[in-house]
Amino acid sequence: MNHFQYHRGQLCAEDVPLARIAEQVGTPFYCYSTATLTRHYTVFRDALAGLDATICFAVKANANLAVIRTLSSLGAGADVVSGGELRRALAAGVAPEKIVFSGVGKTRAELDLALDTGILQVNVESEPELTALDEAARERGRRMEIGVRVNPDVDANTHAKITTGRKENKFGIEWTRAREVFRRAKQMAGVEPVAVAVHIGSQLTELQPFQDAFTRVRDLVLMLRADGIDIRRIDLGGGLGVPYDDEEPPSPEAYAAIIRETLGDLGCRLILEPGRLLVGNAGVLVSRIVYVKEGATRTFAICDAAMNDLVRPAMYDAHHDIRPVREPAAGTPLRAMDVVGPICESGDTFAKQRALPPLEAGDLIAFATAGAYGAAMSSQYNSRPLVPEVLVAGDRFSVVRARPSFEDMLALESLPEWLTPDRG
Numbered sequence: 001m002n003h004f005q006y007h008r009g010q011l012c013a014e015d016v017p018l019a020r021i022a023e024q025v026g027t028p029f030y031c032y033s034t035a036t037l038t039r040h041y042t043v044f045r046d047a048l049a050g051l052d053a054t055i056c057f058a059v060k061a062n063a064n065l066a067v068i069r070t071l072s073s074l075g076a077g078a079d080v081v082s083g084g085e086l087r088r089a090l091a092a093g094v095a096p097e098k099i100v101f102s103g104v105g106k107t108r109a110e111l112d113l114a115l116d117t118g119i120l121q122v123n124v125e126s127e128p129e130l131t132a133l134d135e136a137a138r139e140r141g142r143r144m145e146i147g148v149r150v151n152p153d154v155d156a157n158t159h160a161k162i163t164t165g166r167k168e169n170k171f172g173i174e175w176t177r178a179r180e181v182f183r184r185a186k187q188m189a190g191v192e193p194v195a196v197a198v199h200i201g202s203q204l205t206e207l208q209p210f211q212d213a214f215t216r217v218r219d220l221v222l223m224l225r226a227d228g229i230d231i232r233r234i235d236l237g238g239g240l241g242v243p244y245d246d247e248e249p250p251s252p253e254a255y256a257a258i259i260r261e262t263l264g265d266l267g268c269r270l271i272l273e274p275g276r277l278l279v280g281n282a283g284v285l286v287s288r289i290v291y292v293k294e295g296a297t298r299t300f301a302i303c304d305a306a307m308n309d310l311v312r313p314a315m316y317d318a319h320h321d322i323r324p325v326r327e328p329a330a331g332t333p334l335r336a337m338d339v340v341g342p343i344c345e346s347g348d349t350f351a352k353q354r355a356l357p358p359l360e361a362g363d364l365i366a367f368a369t370a371g372a373y374g375a376a377m378s379s380q381y382n383s384r385p386l387v388p389e390v391l392v393a394g395d396r397f398s399v400v401r402a403r404p405s406f407e408d409m410l411a412l413e414s415l416p417e418w419l420t421p422d423r424g
């Protein structure tokens with residue numbers, strides 16, 4: 001359920017026609033809906049009712065300050081994976097005691113930042129990282145509460161590039177070594193192991209992998225407690241999928257039922273790190289058709305958005321629905337088209353042979369379900385400026401990240417003195 005619907009023949013974000021935003025902001029642009037963010041957060045929160053659960057939004061899915069603030073004002077904390085994300089979460093107003101720091105290669109500077117900002121927990125992913133964090137904490141006379149991320153060797157049945165819980169993946173500490181690592185951590189003065197953390201992958205459309213992973217976590221918690229390690233928190237990661245095409249991911253209620261069943265009686269505080277689930281359906285990428293070109297065997301709709309703006313189709317063969325901003329008349333015959341961007345590689349293709357109502361140059365289209373890993377993964381490839389982001393709330397909208405100017409794009413570059421003209 002989202003708030004991008006047709007009203008009087010125009011695709012709107014809540015009460016604002018996307019065409020009106022396009023006129024004022026130019027295309028392409030990302031548009032997010034506050035009502036949809038709110039709905040997704042509250043549905044997820046309500047599904048977890050009765051559990052001692054903290055929802056830490058995975059900032060990597062959408063790092064826009066206004067999006068983070070919208071979610072944090074509803075009660076969300078943040079899951080961050082870099083010093084930059086940590087600073088963003090704080091800048092957006094997330095309380096440090098609701099921030100967890102995950103990631104496989106945190107640098108010493110990032111560990112220092114985690115210690116100095118007083119966040120809730122660092123999830124350690126390797127033994128060398130454990131040693132580094134212990135050292136950094138001892139230097140400050142601190143004892144940092146940590147989670148140890150375990151790799152439960154469970155197949156998430158999702159795209160290979162976003163599966164993380166198999167033993168051949170780089171993430172976490174091997175399930176069978178975890179007990180020994182906790183024992184080591186317990187003896188360190190700078191860290192206090194209080195949590196087991198797990199994240200098995202993203203865009204999961206089945207419950208079974210969660211059930212398998214959470215059952216392993218349960219067994220581990222009981223084992224660790226028997227070893228005298230006081231596990232008080234469990235971090236379950238994110239990963240619950242959303243419908244992009246015809247997939248039917250489990251509901252938050254069904255996901256919560258698995259959590260209750262496997263972990264509900266342990267008396268642990270639970271941390272959840274949903275990203276896509278909260279923001280995926282809350283955003284669209286709006287683009288204008290520049291040309292329609294009749295090729296030898298197919299028709300190409302060439303739009304002004306490209307793979308640098310939304311890389312998911314090129315990178316993961318991801319499907320995004322394409323909706324004309326002007327509502328097609330009922331019964332309009334569809335025709336198969338390739339929707340492509342202007343970048344000089346064939347991978348710059350959003351959809352192949354997609355059945356769409358006829359499109360013409362100048363028409364606006366919206367790529368649906370682009371709120372997660374859209375703007376967050378964008379780049380300036382082909383020297384295309386990052387696209388602006390707009391947040392809608394009811395009948396209001398605001399540009400929450402501006403389009404950089406050409407001067408902004410060049411601002412960090414300079415010519416070395418041997419390439420500058422001799423000024424004599």
Ligand code: LLP
Pocket residue numbers: 058060061079102103162199201202203237238239240273274275276277312316372373
């Ligand atoms: N927690 C950890 C430790 C993670 O690594 C991730 C995502 C999440 C939480 C949030 O997962 P979510 O709830 O969003 O599934 N760029 C890819 C997705 C990469 C996900 C990486 N980790 C895509 O566009 O599909």
